[in-house]
Structures are given as structure tokens and as C-alpha cells.
Amino acid sequence: MASERGKTMADIERKAKGRQKAFFKDEATDKILSSLLVLLSEHWTLKQRVLTLEKLLQSKGCFTPDELEEHEVDEQAKMEFEGMRQKLLADVFASLEQEYGESEIKDES
Amino acid sequence: MPLELQHQLNIKKTLDESSKLDFVASLRAFVLNDMANKMRSRYEDKVEPTFERKHKRKPESGTEVHKALMDEQYFQFYSSMRCTAQRMVWNSVIDPIERNYDSLSETATKLIDADNLDENQSLEIPRNVSALDVHLSPGGYSKEYNDHDITTGAIYDNGLAVFSFGMMGLNLDDIGMSMANYIRHTFPDFKPEKIVDFGCTVGHNTSALAKTWSDAEVTGIDVAAPLLRYAAARSKSQNLNVKYSQQDAEKTDFPDNSVDMVFSSMFLHELSAKVRKKVFKEAYRILKPGGLMLHMELPPADQLGAYDNFYLDWDSYYNNEPYYKGFRAENCQANCVEAGFAEEDYLQFTTPQYTYISDDEYQQKINQDDQDMDDKVGRLSNELSWYGFGAWKNNG
Numbered sequence A: 001m002a003s004e005r006g007k008t009m010a011d012i013e014r015k016a017k018g019r020q021k022a023f024f025k026d027e028a029t030d031k032i033l034s035s036l037l038v039l040l041s042e043h044w045t046l047k048q049r050v051l052t053l054e055k056l057l058q059s060k061g062c063f064t065p066d067e068l069e070e071h072e073v074d075e076q077a078k079m080e081f082e083g084m085r086q087k088l089l090a091d092v093f094a095s096l097e098q099e100y101g102e103s104e105i106k107d108e109s
Numbered sequence B: 001m002p003l004e005l006q007h008q009l010n011i012k013k014t015l016d017e018s019s020k021l022d023f024v025a026s027l028r029a030f031v032l033n034d035m036a037n038k039m040r041s042r043y044e045d046k047v048e049p050t051f052e053r054k055h056k057r058k059p060e061s062g063t064e065v066h067k068a069l070m071d072e073q074y075f076q077f078y079s080s081m082r083c084t085a086q087r088m089v090w091n092s093v094i095d096p097i098e099r100n101y102d103s104l105s106e107t108a109t110k111l112i113d114a115d116n117l118d119e120n121q122s123l124e125i126p127r128n129v130s131a132l133d134v135h136l137s138p139g140g141y142s143k144e145y146n147d148h149d150i151t152t153g154a155i156y157d158n159g160l161a162v163f164s165f166g167m168m169g170l171n172l173d174d175i176g177m178s179m180a181n182y183i184r185h186t187f188p189d190f191k192p193e194k195i196v197d198f199g200c201t202v203g204h205n206t207s208a209l210a211k212t213w214s215d216a217e218v219t220g221i222d223v224a225a226p227l228l229r230y231a232a233a234r235s236k237s238q239n240l241n242v243k244y245s246q247q248d249a250e251k252t253d254f255p256d257n258s259v260d261m262v263f264s265s266m267f268l269h270e271l272s273a274k275v276r277k278k279v280f281k282e283a284y285r286i287l288k289p290g291g292l293m294l295h296m297e298l299p300p301a302d303q304l305g306a307y308d309n310f311y312l313d314w315d316s317y318y319n320n321e322p323y324y325k326g327f328r329a330e331n332c333q334a335n336c337v338e339a340g341f342a343e344e345d346y347l348q349f350t351t352p353q354y355t356y357i358s359d360d361e362y363q364q365k366i367n368q369d370d371q372d373m374d375d376k377v378g379r380l381s382n383e384l385s386w387y388g389f390g391a392w393k394n395n396g
Helices: A027-059 A065-070 A075-092 B015-055 B062-069 B073-099 B101-111 B151-163 B174-186 B204-212 B225-237 B273-286 B306-318 B324-328 B332-338 B359-368
Strands: B194-198 B217-222 B242-246 B259-265 B287-297 B346-352 B385-392
Touching: A027 A075, A027 B015, A027 B073, B015 B062, B015 B073, B015 B151, B015 B306, B062 B306, B073 B101, B073 B151, B073 B306, B101 B225, B151 B225, B174 B204, B174 B259, B174 B287, B174 B346, B174 B359, B174 B385, B194 B204, B194 B273, B204 B217, B204 B225, B204 B242, B204 B259, B217 B225, B225 B242, B259 B273, B273 B287, B273 B324, B273 B332, B287 B332, B306 B324, B332 B346, B332 B385, B346 B359
Parallel strands: B194 B217, B194 B259, B217 B242, B259 B287
Antiparallel strands: B287 B385, B346 B385
């Protein structure tokens, strides 16, 4: 579900100041690992929603497991799904936009 | 699992938002328990013996352990995943805060009044707060989106609930409860009437002081107004009598000899060494004779082994905590003495978590504990304990 942004204020900052440290020899590995974790989060979110939904509908006797397998959605729903897949891809690959490198902040103690 | 905040600023999350919070909390628990234990095993089984063969001795400092581990793939996975999890903590709470901002702001405004919040708009925000997004939190502590903003407070409180994966108590105040109750049990005659909490952020531990000494006048100070506005609303909604005042702990407006207890938690390591010395002197100045300065902090490096020092200093290297390692390298007792406290009036201790056991069990535990430092002190993981130190201001 896409969040509805606050109306009376600017969007809240999403990125902390400074660069993200890379730990692997090729920082691409850090980026892919980061994407994997975001993807896992999305996967879990989706799974929990589907499981919750199935439990709710089955408890109300709305469908049987066979009917769920055989159901096909309409064209409008298919368009909506495409939009959601694009957002999923953008979220999962947000790490590609993150600048990696040595921290610019030094110990000033 | 993340907690529902125990006050009126709690946000009703959507199912998806809750699932994401749960996931990030589980990810942090996995990295900080399972992966951390496996990384230590790999260090002991492989990295340390390799180092020993090459240097004819074991690593002697956290820095040496860190260097020896940097090429180890498991360290790279651990660290990379922990950094991502840290960013996910904040991002997972920003969506629901943004979505609920208007109602959250309205609730806070209703709860705040002149009696529990004193803002000082002319206060200059120190660079260690304004120039740095500590803990990789977007906007840090002090960013203000409008002139009555509470965003960073909401991010900190909600983020801490995810970050601590259920290990800081329902009210996120286990540090404050554990410190206060250690003092209450160990020094039963000490009944502070006036308490000041330095660098109180959202007042989660300030509240613990007000609960423990319910007759005391408790004031939380911080430089960041959005945190204090949130703190004032948070305490008020829990019917706690706490005042919040926008002040710099380096130079407060409390008169000389006017306070019974100066407290801080996880605060000193956010300051440069120079500022830290001034804060100790300020605490000494405002304390009454017989008063207590008490700080909860990360344990000092000279009291832990090389691996544990590496493990705790990880945050300094990778979590926007530039002063953390420098603080841990200092001698806490020497700092107290330099500020004016007598050497014999110094105290330090470790305490088990107060929140998850009864008061009687806690008392038994602190009587039995030999207060040795171990790898569980100050480390967010199973069976943790907290480190505290401070000094009494003598009557002389």
C-alpha cells in the first residue's frame, strides 16, 4: 500500500548525511545485499498481507483454496499491478542511488 | 518485535507498515544475536589464530581486531547488513509518521503547555548535533520542518522501538529504570528532590527517574527543540510530572549547588572530549554537596578485552558516532576528578535489566552480582547488562 504523504509539511528527509560505507572489495556487492534486504522486507510484508487476507476470507467462507487458484483479475487490476511492480523495483534498487565511499566524518575527540 | 508506544503519540500503523517494522526488528535481532555470535566464532577459530601465527601474539586492541577482520567475508556481510538494517529502522518509521503527521502534531500541541516545556529559540545548536545525522537518522536530532515541529522526536521514539527489538522495555525506559533502581537499592537513604537529565532526547529515560522518585522535581534538558516538544507531550500523556527545557549541558541556567542528581544516558559519547570535560564541570557546579552525578554509558575500553572493544566500537566506525571510540578510551574516574569530584567519591557498576524481573529479584541479583565486566555489558543482545558510573559531590 502506498503511503499518503503529510499535507501540511514538506516530505520528511529519507537519507542521512554522509556516505554509506562499502565493506566488500566491489561496492556493488554492498548495493546488491542492501537491495536483497529491502526485497526481503517487501516479500515479508506481502506474505503477511496475503496470509492475513486468506485467513480472513476463508473464515468468512468467501472462497475455497481451489477457487483462489482459478480466479483471473480484470484489466484495470492488471494495470494497477504493473504500477505496483514498478514501485517495488524502485524501492528494491534504491541502493543504486546511494553514494558509497569513505565516511567524511572524522573523530574530532 | 517492535512495540506499540505506550502513550498518546502512538501511531496507528497500516498492516503493511506493521509488517515492515516487524521485519526490521527481526532483521536487527538476527544480525545482533545470530550473526554476531557466528562472527565471534569465526574470529576465534580462524582470524585470531592467523594473526597469532603472523605476529607471535594475540591482537591487543579493538583496532587490531578490526583490522584483522576487515578482509573476512563474514565481517563484511555482518557490517553491510547491519548498516542497511540501520537505514531501514528509520525508513520504516518515517512512512507512518509522515502519513499521520497532522494528527500527531495536533495531539502533541494539545499536551504541551508552558508548565512542561521551556523553549529557547536563541540557543545555538552545537555542531556535533547540527552537522551530523547521528545513528544515520535522516535529519539527526535537530532538523525542524516547521516552528512547532516534532518530527525528529517521533522518528527517534518510533525508531528506538524498532532498533531495540523489544529489549528496552515497553516504555523504552529500561536504561533509566535500571540505573535509578540500582541507586535506590544501593543507597536507600538518597532521596533526590531535584533531578536534571542531560541530553534527554524524547524523555524516555527521564520518565523513569520521575517514576522512581515520584516526589522529585525532574527536568530534562536537550539542545534540540523538536525532541523536547515531543518529550513534553510524551511525559504529559503518561501523567508524569517532568519539565523539559531547551539548554546546552555545557552551560545550563541552574544555579550553583541547586540540584540533587545530574543524570545522563547514552549522552557523553555523543560529545567531543573538550565538550565532555565542560559537561562534567557543569554537573559539579550545579550539584548540591551530597548530590550525585550519574551517567549510563558504554563501558570503557580498558575494562574489556580486544574483541569486545572492536565489537562496541563498530558504531564509531560505521554508525555516524565519531566521538564514541574516543569516549571509550578515556578514564571515567579521571574525568570526574578533573571536574572537581574526589577520587574516593567515584562509583561505577553494572546492572541487570530492571524491566523484566520483579523488584525483589532485581535486589537479589544486584546483591549477588560481582559486577564483572563481560561481553554482555552495554551490548544490545540477549542477557545484556548496563554500565553506570559517576561521583558524589562531597560535603566538604
